[in-house]
Amino acid sequence: MIWIDTIVQGVLLGGLYALFAAGLSLVFGIMRLVNLAHGDLIVMAAYLILVVVSVLGLNPFVAAVIAAPIMFVFGWILQKGVLNRTLGEDILPPLLVTFGLSVVIQNALLEGFSADSQRISMGPLETASVSAGPVTVGLLPLLTFASAILVIVGLNWIFYRTSIGRAYRATSDDPVTASLMGIRPDRVFASAMGLALIVVTIAALYLGTRSNFDPYVGPARLIYAFEAVIIGGLGSLWGTLAGGVIIGVAQTVGASINPEWQILAGHVAFLVVLLIRPRGLFPRAVD
Amino acid sequence: MALLETKGLTAHYGDFQALFGVDIRLEQGETVAIIGANGAGKTTLMRAITGVLRGQADQIRHKGTAIGHLMPDTIMKRGVVMVPEGRKLFPSLTVEENLLIGGQHKGGRDLGDRIDSFLSRFTGAPDPMALAAGHDGTGLWTLDTIYEIFPVLKERRNNPGTALSGGQQQMVAIGRALMSNPEILLCDEISLGLAPVVIRDIYAALPRIREGGTSVIVVEQDIGQALKVADRVYCMMEGRVTLEGRPEDISRDDIHAAYFGAKA
Ligand SMILES: Nc1ncnc2c1ncn2[C@@H]1O[C@H](COP(=O)(O)OP(=O)(O)OP(=O)(O)O)[C@@H](O)[C@H]1O
Ligand SMILES: [Mg+2]
Numbered sequence: 001m002i003w004i005d006t007i008v009q010g011v012l013l014g015g016l017y018a019l020f021a022a023g024l025s026l027v028f029g030i031m032r033l034v035n036l037a038h039g040d041l042i043v044m045a046a047y048l049i050l051v052v053v054s055v056l057g058l059n060p061f062v063a064a065v066i067a068a069p070i071m072f073v074f075g076w077i078l079q080k081g082v083l084n085r086t087l088g089e090d091i092l093p094p095l096l097v098t099f100g101l102s103v104v105i106q107n108a109l110l111e112g113f114s115a116d117s118q119r120i121s122m123g124p125l126e127t128a129s130v131s132a133g134p135v136t137v138g139l140l141p142l143l144t145f146a147s148a149i150l151v152i153v154g155l156n157w158i159f160y161r162t163s164i165g166r167a168y169r170a171t172s173d174d175p176v177t178a179s180l181m182g183i184r185p186d187r188v189f190a191s192a193m194g195l196a197l198i199v200v201t202i203a204a205l206y207l208g209t210r211s212n213f214d215p216y217v218g219p220a221r222l223i224y225a226f227e228a229v230i231i232g233g234l235g236s237l238w239g240t241l242a243g244g245v246i247i248g249v250a251q252t253v254g255a256s257i258n259p260e261w262q263i264l265a266g267h268v269a270f271l272v273v274l275l276i277r278p279r280g281l282f283p284r285a286v287d
Numbered sequence: 288m289a290l291l292e293t294k295g296l297t298a299h300y301g302d303f304q305a306l307f308g309v310d311i312r313l314e315q316g317e318t319v320a321i322i323g324a325n326g327a328g329k330t331t332l333m334r335a336i337t338g339v340l341r342g343q344a345d346q347i348r349h350k351g352t353a354i355g356h357l358m359p360d361t362i363m364k365r366g367v368v369m370v371p372e373g374r375k376l377f378p379s380l381t382v383e384e385n386l387l388i389g390g391q392h393k394g395g396r397d398l399g400d401r402i403d404s405f406l407s408r409f410t411g412a413p414d415p416m417a418l419a420a421g422h423d424g425t426g427l428w429t430l431d432t433i434y435e436i437f438p439v440l441k442e443r444r445n446n447p448g449t450a451l452s453g454g455q456q457q458m459v460a461i462g463r464a465l466m467s468n469p470e471i472l473l474c475d476e477i478s479l480g481l482a483p484v485v486i487r488d489i490y491a492a493l494p495r496i497r498e499g500g501t502s503v504i505v506v507e508q509d510i511g512q513a514l515k516v517a518d519r520v521y522c523m524m525e526g527r528v529t530l531e532g533r534p535e536d537i538s539r540d541d542i543h544a545a546y547f548g549a550k551a
Contacts, residue, residue, distance in 0.1 A: 163391045169379040170388050177375040179359040180337060180368070182392025182467065187399040 005135050006256045007249055012137060014228075014248030015145030016210065018241040019203040021225035021232075022151050023196035029235030030172045030192045031087060036098040039222030040105040041197060045071050045204030046213050047113055050120050060120050064205040068198045075197035079190040087189070102218065109215035120208035144206045148244070151199055152237045158195070159237075168192060224266065231273040233280030242281055246273060288351050290315045290502055291336070291367070291471055296346045296355075298328075298335045305331040307526045313471065318493070318503040320517035322510055324546055327523040329506045330372050333475050337369045338362040349471075350421070357413055364393060364400075364419035366470030370477060372506075374460040376448035383444040385459050386430060390466030393424025426468035427499035433462040436492045454485035461492065465501075472496060475506045490516060510542060522546055 024038045035041075045067060052063035082101075086093040128139040159165040167188050171178040175185040207213060207221065227247055232239030247266045254265020273281070291313040298306040305328050313319050323329050334340045336347060338359035347355040354362055368389075376385050396416065404416035434441035437458040443451055448459050457477055464472060478486040486509075493516055496503060507513035513520060514534040522530035522545035530537065530545030 163387070166380065166384055166388050166391070169384075170377040173377045173379050174375060176339060176359075177371060177377070178388075180339070180363060180371060181388050181463070182360045182363040183388075184358065184360045184399055 002256070006252050008135050008137060009141070010249030010252035011245050012141040012145045012248070013252060014241070014245030015141070015148040016206055016244070017224045017228045017247055018148040018244030019144060019151060019199075019206060020221055021228040021240045021244060022148070022155065022237060023199040023203065024222075024225050025229045025232070025235060025237055025240040026155060026199065027193060027196045028229065029237075030168050031189050032091075032172075033083065033087065033094050034091075034098070035196075036095060036222070037101040037105060037218075038098075038200070038225065039218030039220070040102045040109075041071075041200050041218075042204045042207055042221065043213055043215065043218040044105050044109060045197070045201045046120065046208035047109055047118070049201070049204055049208055050118055053120060060122055060205060060209060064201055067204075068201045071197040071201045072194035075193040075195075075200075076190045079193035080186060083193065084186045084189055106215050106218065113215065115214055115216075117212040117214040118208070119212050120205070122209045126209065140206075140210060144210070147202055147206065148241060151202060152241055155195075155199070155237055164191070227266070227270040231270055231277075231280050233282035236280070236282040239280060239282035243273075246270075289313060289348075290317075290350060291504075292348045293332075293336070294346055294348070296332070296335060296342070298331050298340050298342060300331075300340075305526050306335065309523070309526070309528055311521055311528065311531075313502055313504055316497070316502055317518045318497065318505065318516055320513035320520045321504060321506045321523060322508070322513050322520060322542075322546070323523035325508075326525075328526040329523055330475055331526075332523070333369055333372075333473050333504075333506060336362075336473060337367060352418070354418075357418065358415075360392065361413065361415045361418050363467065364415070364422065364424075366422035366424070366467070367473070368464045368467055368469035368471070369473040370457075370460045370464045370475060372475040372479075374453075374456045376456055376459055376463075378447060378449045380448055381445050382440055382448050382451065382459055383430070385448040386433060386440070386462050386466055388466075389463035390424065390428075393422075393467035422470060424467045427495075428465040428468050430466075433465060436495055437462060454481050454489065457481065457485075457489055461489070465496065465499075468499065469501055471504070472501050473504045473506075476508060477505070478507065478509050478512060486512065510546075524548065 020042060024035060027033050027035050048067045048070065049060060049063045052058060052066050053060055082097065083094065086097045122140065125139060129136050130139060130142065159168060167183050170181065171183055171185050171188045178185055224247055228243035229240050231246060232243030246269055250269030251262045251266040255262035289312040293309055293311050296306055296309040297304065309332060321329050321332065331340065335342060338357050342355050344353040344356040349365060349367060380388065400415045404414050407414040439455055440458055440462060443455065448456065451459065461477065477489060490512065493503065505513065505516065517534060519533055520537065521528050522542060524545060530541055
């Protein structure tokens, strides 16, 4: 029965990875931009939540609600002012610029907050758990997983059921023709980055409460997010969740066999999926 | 004052000059055809008018306002809308979504326009709301009236736009452009690659489009079709207008000369 528990823990961990990855997947799906600073943006949002919590003395969830619109505006300006200029036929400029951005964010956070590791406290919620038969799960991991599902349902709703989502898909297909329909592609991309940074804020809430963080942890977190996005199939949000779950389960199963195998098992699962399905589990039909 | 007018219009692709001082004019209620061989510059002219290729402000005037420097979305919101060459449907959208997207940004009052309009007071950039003010995008054309003229689209409304036949795709492209009730509709080779019966069906929509108050420019390789529907015709060759006239006033030889060069 211990196996069931291991797998459930892995699935829940996958929710955390999917949450890290959802914003990345969104941005890639809409504007074919691989954002190497995504992990650092999550860390930045975690510091923002931390500041709101400590200065205003608010509950972290409320703090995240305050941080989200700030991150949206930051994403809008970042996209409009910097990243839009790098988009084009050549995929190298956005990679270089977001890599640079990653370094800038890390150093700015280091200046502002020092290299000490931090944590956002959730109080009693951190240790609360629920039991169902043989399985006992922490409330926080459960909440993380539920948040991942909600984020993906929400993003899919925006994408497929709203007029702004229609504009996202049209612009992603063909920005020139979209502009002939009255759409300004640079604005669409700016709002998409803003939306991605709202998702980043939600990810940051769980990054900051479930483990310690410092200005440098972004890239390490980003690796699992990348793996989740890639094996899920580029641009598919449910695929990203599936990818996160596969990596999460591989890690917990690996760790239960030998604690040293946790990280390795995740990467091995990533490679195996890629070998079997080079385009990921749910590749987009249109590419 | 003409509804739409180009004066000495030039256009470049990098170092390559594609238009050399093109003068054309469209009056309210008119249908104008533009003919010319492959590479004459017809599509380039359409791209310049719609802002895809931007140039000098005063080389293009819409109701007297210089629009040559404006972005495509602002020009669209003024009511100048194109059915692009090759249809260019959005593959990720269904037929109905392709139609809806044509109408969802008309009017020029969305949040981005409001912000840019506010900022334009300080930056001196064109004010998108002021520029779109004369056209609210309402009129004859809605999903229902488009399904009326192209009933087959209603049956296929939930299919991906690209899963349709060439003729049906062209109907979607025309419907998408009509959804914003344009003042001026630019059609770039809407009959290209279609069977004669299909071309007839598509052109059958033209009278209704004109009744809706839309003036039309059609780019056509099919000279017979062009002469049949147009009030006036322009012929282009190598980036210049080589002939202008009413269909009844121009002879086959005139057209031949203007189309292929002097050796008539
Ligand atoms: N994107 C581009 N880059 C460089 N040159 C171009 C581009 N598009 C068109 N041209 C050139 O500009 C000239 C005019 O092309 P344009 O597409 O306007 O012709 P057209 O009259 O529409 O022809 P067709 O009947 O084949 O559609 C041609 O010489 C063409 O090679
Ligand atoms: Mg052409």
